[in-house]
Amino acid sequence: MNSLARPDLEILRYAPEVVFITEADGRIVFVNDNAVKILGYSEAALLRMTVLDISPEEWRAVYAQRLASVVDVGVRELMEIRIISQTGQKIPMELNLVKMPNGLLYGSCRDISERKLAEQSLHQLTYYDALTQLPNRRALLKELQRCLTQHTHHFGALLVIDLDHFKSLKAVVGDALLIAVAQRLRAMQHSNHTLACLGGDVFVLLLEPGSPNLASAAELADLLAQQVNTLLKKPFVINEQAIRISASIGIALFNGDKESPDELLKQAKSAMDAAKKAGRDTVKFYNPALQSTLAARHELEQQLRLAIEQQQFTLYYQVQVDSQARAVGAEVLVRWPHPQRGMISPAEFIPLSEETGLILPLGLWVLEQACAQLKVWQKSVQLRDLVLAVNVSAKQLQAANCVAQVQKILLDTGTKASQLKLELTESAVLENIEDSINKMRALQLLGIRFSLDDFGTGHSSLQYLKRLPLDQIKIDQSFVRDITTDANDAVIVKTIISMSDALGLNVIAEGVETAEQRDFLEAHGCHVFQGYWFGRPLPLAAFIAALTPLK
Numbered sequence: 001m002n003s004l005a006r007p008d009l010e011i012l013r014y015a016p017e018v019v020f021i022t023e024a025d026g027r028i029v030f031v032n033d034n035a036v037k038i039l040g041y042s043e044a045a046l047l048r049m050t051v052l053d054i055s056p057e058e059w060r061a062v063y064a065q066r067l068a069s070v071v072d073v074g075v076r077e078l079m080e081i082r083i084i085s086q087t088g089q090k091i092p093m094e095l096n097l098v099k100m101p102n103g104l105l106y107g108s109c110r111d112i113s114e115r116k117l118a119e120q121s122l123h124q125l126t127y128y129d130a131l132t133q134l135p136n137r138r139a140l141l142k143e144l145q146r147c148l149t150q151h152t153h154h155f156g157a158l159l160v161i162d163l164d165h166f167k168s169l170k171a172v173v174g175d176a177l178l179i180a181v182a183q184r185l186r187a188m189q190h191s192n193h194t195l196a197c198l199g200g201d202v203f204v205l206l207l208e209p210g211s212p213n214l215a216s217a218a219e220l221a222d223l224l225a226q227q228v229n230t231l232l233k234k235p236f237v238i239n240e241q242a243i244r245i246s247a248s249i250g251i252a253l254f255n256g257d258k259e260s261p262d263e264l265l266k267q268a269k270s271a272m273d274a275a276k277k278a279g280r281d282t283v284k285f286y287n288p289a290l291q292s293t294l295a296a297r298h299e300l301e302q303q304l305r306l307a308i309e310q311q312q313f314t315l316y317y318q319v320q321v322d323s324q325a326r327a328v329g330a331e332v333l334v335r336w337p338h339p340q341r342g343m344i345s346p347a348e349f350i351p352l353s354e355e356t357g358l359i360l361p362l363g364l365w366v367l368e369q370a371c372a373q374l375k376v377w378q379k380s381v382q383l384r385d386l387v388l389a390v391n392v393s394a395k396q397l398q399a400a401n402c403v404a405q406v407q408k409i410l411l412d413t414g415t416k417a418s419q420l421k422l423e424l425t426e427s428a429v430l431e432n433i434e435d436s437i438n439k440m441r442a443l444q445l446l447g448i449r450f451s452l453d454d455f456g457t458g459h460s461s462l463q464y465l466k467r468l469p470l471d472q473i474k475i476d477q478s479f480v481r482d483i484t485t486d487a488n489d490a491v492i493v494k495t496i497i498s499m500s501d502a503l504g505l506n507v508i509a510e511g512v513e514t515a516e517q518r519d520f521l522e523a524h525g526c527h528v529f530q531g532y533w534f535g536r537p538l539p540l541a542a543f544i545a546a547l548t549p550l551k
Helices: 006-013 033-039 057-073 113-127 137-150 166-173 176-188 214-233 261-277 288-310 346-356 359-377 394-398 402-413 426-430 433-445 487-502 515-523 540-546
Strands: 018-022 028-031 077-084 090-099 105-111 155-163 193-197 202-211 236-238 241-243 247-254 283-285 314-322 327-338 342-344 387-392 420-425 449-455 472-475 506-509 528-530
Touching (some): 057 090, 090 113, 113 137, 137 202, 137 261, 166 176, 166 236, 176 202, 176 214, 176 236, 214 283, 261 283, 288 327, 288 346, 288 359, 327 359, 342 346, 346 359, 359 387, 359 420, 387 449, 394 433, 402 433, 420 426, 420 433, 426 449, 487 515
Parallel strands (some): 247 283, 327 387, 420 449, 506 528
Antiparallel strands (some): 077 090, 155 202, 193 202, 314 528
């Protein structure tokens, strides 16, 4: 063994780092006090070991190679290593290793445990969602870029998963549901999947490229999406309460030819939006044709904003009659006669106004115009008893100033509140049932009436129906259409009429188009009707003119 000068050793013994001196084969010939203190071995035990004996087994081959390099070439080596303590802990160290003139190897090690913890913490914050502990958007895009770079001739898929109606559930279950969903999705994750959370209730599954065929890749992605939906539909138990959910899933396929990670994510989100618009609880694939649809939608949105500013809309009126064919009221329907495109269907612009929030100014304008018209009719013997039904959207009802706005319109126009009927859909009421009930009661105190529109097509339940301050239930036209030919629809309509009667509510049927439908409804206790058999939606002048034979 090469000799060491004793004074040199004494200086090293009290060095603040962990110091080793070894022979060329790694056998330890000197350790300082800090090595004994930090590693937990006795000095005698360490002097019977080589540096590889206190190295993790999986790293020994690499460490031996680096050690040999310093011995052969004599180049200083600076590297991060792990040293196993007497308790088995793998301590991260920064090693500075040099070959001394006498052929021995000198190594000083600095404990970098705190730095490593800080790096891990920063990495966690940078690449993981704080709530679910899943990879976040940044980590997903990084992994997606790797897939696009490495697999240019095989197809993969990106699935964006959005929980349906999560906002209405969040007040009840809080973040616990998101954590439970993450755990359930993680349990189904395979080695070729990357699961991520983009924040909120949006999750992503990346299916790594594996198929050279687009059709087979689409089948695999669709199968995975169906598995996700099936998995999520199993009840979650949160706070001792069973919660049932579904998801809208959008899928974008890729093979690395042209796509960027950001563009792929946009495509999958676009497909997910299409799934939500299709009724939720469904799966949609991205299609390039959808981009043109989105562009057209954007253009229509801009035109809709302009139309609201310029008040391009007009009101149509569809008569509502009793058993004697006498007009008792009308439903107000908004129409958009576009200056260049002509009449735009409500089926096109009403959903868009809902999605963009433009339904708020549009709905307010409709209500103002309807109340102003009621004020005019109050001066007419023929028209003063008519009740106008105005549709109110979920966003209008949820607005904090909903009651105040309606009250102001009544005061500004001088309209009799008893001549105004607000039509609400089940979905609008159920967005926030308690808030809806409070607002309806406040408006009812003003004298306003309420009709529940599209009844039977949503979450019809006596549990909430008996609590709502309603005056009327409107039977949806989808049931009326086939009541004389479809036994199921006939039973549904009769049940709705009987239930309404038991609750002391009036009932009106919409979509009546034949005398047979009217007669069926009349025979089973429905005595107020709306539909083409009695009159189509008409502009104001034509509507008033058509009332003459109905007096």
